[in-house]
Amino acid sequence: MFSDDTVYVSFLILSFIFSFLFRKVKHKNLKQWMSTIYGMVIILSVSGLYIIHPIICTLVSAILMQVDKRRCHKLCFLFTFGYLIFFRLTTYFEILHTSGHTNLIQMILTLKLIGLSFEVHDSYLIKLKTYETKHDAEKNYKTICQPNILEVFHYAFCYIGILTGPYFKYKTYSDLFNNHYWKKAAYMDLLIKKIRMILALIVFYLVSSWMFPLSEFNNELFYSNTSLSYRIWYMYTSFFIFRTRLYLGFIFSEIICIASGMGAYPSKCEPQSGCGPTKHYELLETKHLSKEELYNFDCIISIDIIKVETISTVRGATRIWNMTIQFWIAEYVYKRFPIKKLRTLAAFSISAIWHGLYPGYFISLCSVPFYLFVEDIYDKQFRNYADSAGKRILWTFLLYIMKMNQFSFWGCMFQLLHINVILKYCHSIYFLPYILVITMYVISRFNTLQTS
Structure with missing residues (x-):
C-alpha cells in the first residue's frame, strides 16, 4: 500500500501536469466538465465510497442557496460545520475508516460552500438596492449570478485546490471560464521560480525529518535521557519540519493554480489573496485591455x-x-x-x-x-x-x-x-x-x- 504522503504528492504532481492540458482547452463547457470530472476522480481515488460525504454536503448547501437567499449564509455555515464535526466524530470513534485525504477534501469544501453562500447572500442584498443607486463598478463586480445546483457542484468539485486549497471565491472560479485574463498573464518564469523553491524545501524537509523525527515525543528515553535545553530545542526543530511541510503544500497548490490560469487578474486592480480584485473594478468591465497591461496571480498566493x-x-x-x-x-x-x-x-x-x-x-x-x-x-x-x-x-x-x-x-x-x-x-x-x-x-x- 502507498503511504498517505505518496498519494498526496502524486496527485499534486498529476494535477500540475493536467493543468497544462486544461489550459489548452478553449470550449468553456468542456473545460468546466474536465475540471469537475478530474476533481471527482481525485476524490473517488482517495475516498472510495466515502465520496458520498462531499456529495451530500454540496447537494444540501446548493438547495439551501436556491431556497433562501436571505439566510442561506447562516444556514450553510451551520450545516457545513455541523457536517464537518459529524464527519470527524465518525472517523475518530472509528465508525468509518476514511482516509486523511477525505478529511482535507471536506475541509476545503466547507470553506468553498460557506464562501459561496455568502456571495449569494451579498449579491441578493446588492440587487435589492440596485434601483436606489447609480451604477457602481465595485458592486457590479461583486454581484454574482445565482448559481444553479449543477454550477455549485462544478465549483465544489473543481480539481484546482481540491486537496490543498487555496481558497478562491466563486467569482474567481467564474472568471477563469468567462474572463480570459489568464491568456495574457505571463506565468512560466513564476512557475520556474516556485518549482525551485519546492526542490529546496523537499531537501530541507527530508533532512530535518530524518534528523529530528516527531516520534521522539512518544519515546520515554526522550524525557529521561535528554536535558531541558535539548527538549526545548526539539520544539524548534519540530516546528521547522512542520512549516517546511506546510510550505510545500502551499507552493504546490499555487503552481497548480498558475499553470491552470486560476486567479490571474490585472495588476492595477490590486488583487489580494482569496479576495480577488480590490481596486479599479471598471477595468474588469473592459473587454479589451491594453497590450501593455500587467497581470499577476496574487489572488491565489497562500504565503x-x-x-x-x-x-x-x-x-x-x-x-x-x-x-x-x-x-x-x-x-x-x-x-x-x-x-x-x-x-x-x-x-x-x-x-x-x-x-x-x-x-x-x-x-x-x-x-x-x-x-x-x-x-x-x-x-x-x-x-x-x-x-x-x-x-x-x-x-x-x-x-x-x-x-x-x-x-x-x-x-x-x-x-x-x-x-x-x-x-x-x-x-x-x-x-x-x-x-x-x-x-x-x-x-x-x-x-x-x-x-x-
Whole structure:
C-alpha cells in the first residue's frame, strides 16, 4: 500500500501536469466538465465510497442557496460545520475508516460552500438596492449570478485546490471560464521560480525529518535521557519540519493554480489573496485591455515565505500565513461576528474546529489571542518609546525571539494532538512558554501602573 504522503504528492504532481492540458482547452463547457470530472476522480481515488460525504454536503448547501437567499449564509455555515464535526466524530470513534485525504477534501469544501453562500447572500442584498443607486463598478463586480445546483457542484468539485486549497471565491472560479485574463498573464518564469523553491524545501524537509523525527515525543528515553535545553530545542526543530511541510503544500497548490490560469487578474486592480480584485473594478468591465497591461496571480498566493520567516511579530505573521484561508476567516467570521471584543477569539476558535477536534488544535490556536493581547502591549509601550535605532532594533529582535518561541510551541502542540502527550511534553519543559507569556503580562501591567 502507498503511504498517505505518496498519494498526496502524486496527485499534486498529476494535477500540475493536467493543468497544462486544461489550459489548452478553449470550449468553456468542456473545460468546466474536465475540471469537475478530474476533481471527482481525485476524490473517488482517495475516498472510495466515502465520496458520498462531499456529495451530500454540496447537494444540501446548493438547495439551501436556491431556497433562501436571505439566510442561506447562516444556514450553510451551520450545516457545513455541523457536517464537518459529524464527519470527524465518525472517523475518530472509528465508525468509518476514511482516509486523511477525505478529511482535507471536506475541509476545503466547507470553506468553498460557506464562501459561496455568502456571495449569494451579498449579491441578493446588492440587487435589492440596485434601483436606489447609480451604477457602481465595485458592486457590479461583486454581484454574482445565482448559481444553479449543477454550477455549485462544478465549483465544489473543481480539481484546482481540491486537496490543498487555496481558497478562491466563486467569482474567481467564474472568471477563469468567462474572463480570459489568464491568456495574457505571463506565468512560466513564476512557475520556474516556485518549482525551485519546492526542490529546496523537499531537501530541507527530508533532512530535518530524518534528523529530528516527531516520534521522539512518544519515546520515554526522550524525557529521561535528554536535558531541558535539548527538549526545548526539539520544539524548534519540530516546528521547522512542520512549516517546511506546510510550505510545500502551499507552493504546490499555487503552481497548480498558475499553470491552470486560476486567479490571474490585472495588476492595477490590486488583487489580494482569496479576495480577488480590490481596486479599479471598471477595468474588469473592459473587454479589451491594453497590450501593455500587467497581470499577476496574487489572488491565489497562500504565503510569502521570506516575510513569514523575517517578520518580528505574531500578529504580522498570522496575517501572511495561509493568506487565502486568513481572508476567509477575516471576511466570513471576524468581520461579521456580532460581539467585537470576542471577534479574535471567535476567529481562532472556528479555525481550531475547522482543523479538527483534537485537543492540540484548540490548545495551540486558542492560545494565540491572549499572546496577541500581550504582544500588542509590548509593541505599543516599548517599541514606540524607543528613541534610537539601536533600541528599536533591540525590541524588534526580542519580539522576533518571542514570535519564534510561541510559534514553535504552538506548532508542537498542533502536531502532538493528544492531551496526554501534550501534558507530558509541557511538564518536561516545566510549562516555560506559558510562564514566559504570563511573566510578560505581569511586567507590562506593573509598568503601566508605575507610569500612571
